Amino acid sequence: MTAAQTPRRGPRERMVFGAAQLIRRDGVASTGMREVAAYAQAPRGSLQHYFPGGKEQLVNEAVGWAGRYAGNRIDRFLAALPTPTPSGLFGEMVRQWTEEYETAGFAGGCPVAAATVDCAESTASTREAAAAAFGTWTASVARALTDMGVPEDRAGALATLMIGALEGAILIARAEQNVRALTSVARELGPLLDAAVVKDGA
Amino acid sequence: MTAAQTPRRGPRERMVFGAAQLIRRDGVASTGMREVAAYAQAPRGSLQHYFPGGKEQLVNEAVGWAGRYAGNRIDRFLAALPTPTPSGLFGEMVRQWTEEYETAGFAGGCPVAAATVDCAESTASTREAAAAAFGTWTASVARALTDMGVPEDRAGALATLMIGALEGAILIARAEQNVRALTSVARELGPLLDAAVVKDGA
DNA sequence: CCCGGACTATGACAGCGGTCATAGTAGCCC
DNA sequence: GGGCTACTATGACCGCTGTCATAGTCCGGG
Numbered sequence: 001m002t003a004a005q006t007p008r009r010g011p012r013e014r015m016v017f018g019a020a021q022l023i024r025r026d027g028v029a030s031t032g033m034r035e036v037a038a039y040a041q042a043p044r045g046s047l048q049h050y051f052p053g054g055k056e057q058l059v060n061e062a063v064g065w066a067g068r069y070a071g072n073r074i075d076r077f078l079a080a081l082p083t084p085t086p087s088g089l090f091g092e093m094v095r096q097w098t099e100e101y102e103t104a105g106f107a108g109g110c111p112v113a114a115a116t117v118d119c120a121e122s123t124a125s126t127r128e129a130a131a132a133a134f135g136t137w138t139a140s141v142a143r144a145l146t147d148m149g150v151p152e153d154r155a156g157a158l159a160t161l162m163i164g165a166l167e168g169a170i171l172i173a174r175a176e177q178n179v180r181a182l183t184s185v186a187r188e189l190g191p192l193l194d195a196a197v198v199k200d201g202a
Numbered sequence: 203m204t205a206a207q208t209p210r211r212g213p214r215e216r217m218v219f220g221a222a223q224l225i226r227r228d229g230v231a232s233t234g235m236r237e238v239a240a241y242a243q244a245p246r247g248s249l250q251h252y253f254p255g256g257k258e259q260l261v262n263e264a265v266g267w268a269g270r271y272a273g274n275r276i277d278r279f280l281a282a283l284p285t286p287t288p289s290g291l292f293g294e295m296v297r298q299w300t301e302e303y304e305t306a307g308f309a310g311g312c313p314v315a316a317a318t319v320d321c322a323e324s325t326a327s328t329r330e331a332a333a334a335a336f337g338t339w340t341a342s343v344a345r346a347l348t349d350m351g352v353p354e355d356r357a358g359a360l361a362t363l364m365i366g367a368l369e370g371a372i373l374i375a376r377a378e379q380n381v382r383a384l385t386s387v388a389r390e391l392g393p394l395l396d397a398a399v400v401k402d403g404a
Numbered sequence: 405c406c407c408g409g410a411c412t413a414t415g416a417c418a419g420c421g422g423t424c425a426t427a428g429t430a431g432c433c434c
Numbered sequence: 435g436g437g438c439t440a441c442t443a444t445g446a447c448c449g450c451t452g453t454c455a456t457a458g459t460c461c462g463g464g
Contacts, residue, residue, distance in 0.1 A: 011411095027320040029231035032451060045412045048453075055452065107323050116377045117319045118229040121309050131377040157386035160374065164387050167373055168366030175318045175333040184359035185366055192394040213441095235422065247442045250423075257422065 012050045014040040019062035024108035028059055028118035028126070059115060060129040066111045067133025074140045084148050086197065087190030089141070090162050094186040097170055098179045106177045113167055137163050149197040158196060165189055214252045216242040221264035226310035230261055230320035230328075261317060262331045268313045269335025276342045286350050288399065289392030291343070292364050296388040299372055300381045308379045315369055339365050351399040360398060367391055 009017070018040035022031040033055055037044045051058045077092040078084060100108075112133045119126035141159035146152050165185050172181035211219070220242035224233040235257055239246045253260045279294040280286060302310075314335045321328035343361035348354050367387050374383035 025323050027229060027231055029229055030320065030324065033453090034451085043412050045414080049411060109319060109322065112377075113315075113373050114319045116373050117311060117316045118232065120311065120376045121227050122232065127377055127379070131374075131379075134374050134377055154390070157390045160371070160383050160386045161367060161390045164370030164374055164383060165363060165367040167370035168368065169362070169370075171315050171318050171369055172336050172362065172366055174322045175314075175329055175336055177329070177333075181362050181366060184362045188356065188359045188363045189394075192397075195394075234420075236420090245442050247444080251441060 011040065011042040011046055015042050015046070015050065015058065016061045016065050018042075019058050020066045020111045021108070023059065023062055023114050024111045027114050033058070056123060056125060059119070059123075060126055063112055063115045063126065063129040063133055067129075067136050070133075071136045071140050074137065074144070078144050084144070086145055086148055086150065086158070086162075086193035089144060090166075090190055090193060091186050093162070093166055094169070094182050097166070097173070098182050101173060101179050101182075106174050109174050110167060110170055113171070134163065145196075149199070151196075151198060154196055158193060162189070162193070213242065213244040213248055217244050217248070217252065217260065218263045218267050220244075221260050222268045222313045223310070225261065225264055225316050226313045229316050235260070258325055258327060261321070261325075262328055265314055265317045265328065265331040265335055269331075269338050272335075273338045273342050276339060276346070280346050286346070288347055288350055288352065288360070288364075288395035291346060292368075292392055292395060293388050295364070295368055296371070296384050299368070299375070300384050303375060303381050303384075308376050311376050312369055312372055315373070336365065347398075351401070353398075353400060356398055360395060364391070364395070 015036055019031065019036045022036060022039060025031075033047050034044060036058065037047055047058070048054075051061075073096070074089075074093065077089055081088050081092070112130050115126050116130045120130070121127075138156065138159045141162055142155040145155040145158055150158060169181045169185040173179050217238055221233065221238045224238060224241060227233075235249050236246060238260065239249055249260070250256075253263075255262075275298070276291075276295065279291055283290050283294070314332050317328050318332045322332070323329075340358065340361045343364055344357040347357040347360055352360060371383040371387040375381050
């Protein structure tokens with residue numbers, strides 16, 4: 001789980017990745033630059049070399065990295081599903097988190113949520129990076145929904161609902177140290193999502 | 203909106219209230235004790251007097267205060283609704299946030315979410331306080347749902363879904379500085395909630 | 405050989421954080 | 435008044451933070 005397990009990538013990428021991991025765990029404000037360097041097994045001097053924009057730049061890149069990473073994962077879920085349904089997609093998105101929490105513990109949440117909570121008011125660029133991440137996910141999910149037969153005028157809102165419910169359930173699960181919230185949300189929201197599919201029986 | 207507008211309460215309560223407000227805005231880690239005292243117009247020396255447990259105690263009380271406050275608000279919504287429906291309740295919960303964002307801006311989020319993000323891994327007692335707050339809300343909403351005719355075995359999960367979707371939508375709305383996520387979630391989830399009501403037409 | 409760029413290595417600095425220690429004031433009860 | 439408790443007032447301490455400055459290493463190219 002440590003960044004050292006991905007030594008293939010260069011130090012710069014390791015630091016961005018490590019920053020995302022530490023932000024996931026402790027939030028943005030409690031994550032120090034020196035800590036990121038140590039975690040990524042990167043020299044401290046590289047911080048100002050690769051990130052002349054300081055912590056703000058590093059955090060923003062970490063948020064962007066997380067956004068791209070999770071976006072790709074959504075697309076991979078879609079490719080892997082034999083018969084794509086909204087509930088199937090949502091179930092996979094939720095399952096990713098329940099599995100992590102059950103095997104690795106409740107140490108980490110969503111780094112984009114952490115960035116939003118900690119920086120939305122203080123750092124405009126980070127807030128925008130978080131908004132971009134949410135937007136990427138929403139667009140991906142919405143496109144998937146339309147492909148499954150959900151009317152276009154509802155796909156966007158339903159995608160937002162899915163991501164919002166997932167983020168909220170992550171919060172609750174982490175506070176309770178219990179995946180109950182995640183499984184409850186998946187179980188209740190799944191069927192409702194499938195009902196939005198317009199069956200073209202003609 | 204400042205704590206100074208509630209000078210009726212004693213300094214201790216003002217500090218707890220002020221801490222919740224500042225945590226809402228900047229997160230737990232970025233909120234300093236001196237800042238809380240200044241915001242609450244309370245003497246700095248009162249901090250160690252009223253909160254010998256230090257910042258941890260103050261934060262925990264702020265989270266507890268927020269939990270009780272929002273819990274009471276839910277109960278008030280229920281009492282005010284002429285014909286209680288799940289979508290009506292959820293709409294009121296969402297409306298509270300859209301109104302704040304539209305009139306006062308997107309400065310603040312949910313303090314319980316902030317505490318969860320910042321302290322879930324580092325401070326066990328704060329994580330428990332956040333879990334208690336979520337639990338209070340869930341219990342309140344679940345009881346309301348059963349009163350409306352939702353089967354008991356689904357009421358809890360649906361309550362979790364409602365609170366989770368709301369928390370997630372708050373996050374997204376704040377990141378985007380746009381209430382779109384909140385209105386989308388309310389519009390899509392509302393009807394689905396009403397469908398869970400068992401109509402006793404007998 | 406040696407220049408120049410990319411990267412690394414430290415050290416220092418100024419600021420702010422929470423916390424402790426100590427002293428001071430106000431007011432009430434005996 | 436004496437003494438007690440509740441509360442206020444400051445100042446100091448130490449650790450940590452992000453950032454800057456400076457020097458160092460490494461290595462390919464002329």
